[in-house]
Amino acid sequence: MRLEIRMSDLTVPEARDKRNSLASRTDVLDKVGVLATLPGDMHTTTEMVASFYGVDVELVRYHVKANREELDTDGYRVLTRSVFESEFGSLSNLDPRARTIALFPRRAVLRVGMLLRDSSVARRVRDYLLDSEQRIQSMNVEPLTGLEYALRLVDAEKRVLEAQARAEMGEKFKRAIEGGDGLTLREFHKKYFSAITETAFMEHLYSKGYLINQIGKGAVRTEGPKAGTRRDGTQHRHPTYKGKRFFYLHGGGIHGGKRREGTRVRPGHWELELRDQLAAEGLAANENTAGLFVIEGGNSKGLA
Incomplete structure (x- = not known):
């Protein structure tokens, strides 16, 4: 004992x-x-x-x-x-x-x-x-008659077929949501939270510590109509340590001799986790966000 x-x-x-x-x-x-x-x-x-x-x-x-x-x-x-x-x-x-x-x-x-x-x-x-x-x-193992055993086999086979059907639907769901490099911030906002303005959506991401806010904290412009004002900081809209769970920097190639990167939502289950997390924090989610779409060349495409 x-x-x-x-x-x-x-x-x-x-x-x-x-x-x-x-x-x-x-x-x-x-x-x-x-x-x-x-x-x-x-x-x-x-x-x-x-x-x-x-x-x-x-x-x-x-x-x-x-x-x-x-x-x-x-x-x-x-x-x-x-x-x-x-x-x-x-x-x-x-x-x-x-x-x-x-x-x-x-x-x-x-x-x-x-x-x-x-x-x-x-x-x-x-x-x-x-x-x-x-x-x-603690589960008790009870002896079964031949008929009971046969019925349980039929029931088990039925459950297997149902599970396979659900798995196929789940795989289709997964392929759809993982079909690209992930949504841009604007695409994610439009898909799940278009009931609020994009400005309010971004302010929420900043205030909750998901993204870095460096508006007006960059170098001073020396020419053009905005001369004398500050650019946004080089890490503006980059994911914070907390935000890296849901966001990542997607390479956009080299432009003007500089590497361009844009913040995207991680594809897969992270996208849905982020949607649920933001809704739990009080953001008004769209009434129907069950429809998935695949990002192809930056354009959204509905999934039948």
Whole structure:
């Protein structure tokens, strides 16, 4: 009895096998909070993990050091700063003195949650993991007659066919929304939030910290009808660290000897997540935004 109780505690060293068996359940992370990630939505840093669990960075580092072998199996790795920046770019929130940066895939983030004791978020992670496992183990296996078995096979086949049909529709949905380089800010506004002005839409993105606002903060114009006024800053409308989850800089080629880049919405599920996030923040969304369109050469095209 004592051993059984102890093994239900995922934080103890003896529970390593249990942690290994649950390490693939990364879906639990989305049930307890919003995990900030690096560009690509695949990795986080030590600081991001600490913020997610609401603990000090040094506590995360302590558990990494004490359980490094386990975390290595989850894909945890440490990169030099130069390698990190070549892969992810230079991030403004990184400690400029840091020579190395640790990367945590979602499995490693989940394992940290199984190890942290003094975190309410980590406790919720462990509760979800253990509760779901107990529900599976408590299911009673009843003997079936031949007819019952045959009926269940027919029912199972029906569910498979229905699931395949839904998957085909989902794939069509995915291909449509991922069919280009993503929407421009104007296209996204027109598609989902045309009930408000484009100016109000952009002000919301600035005020909520998704995009950088450098209106009138650039170099002074020296000629032309606007001489004496300031241009917009070179990073105007670029995504902030927060905004990089939903936006990216799309290369527009070289013009006048300068590389042109425009901010676009990341294609795929990020587009829909952004729509829902902005609506939750109070922006008036269009009544019907279910229709998808593919961007072809900068023009929108309806999807039948």
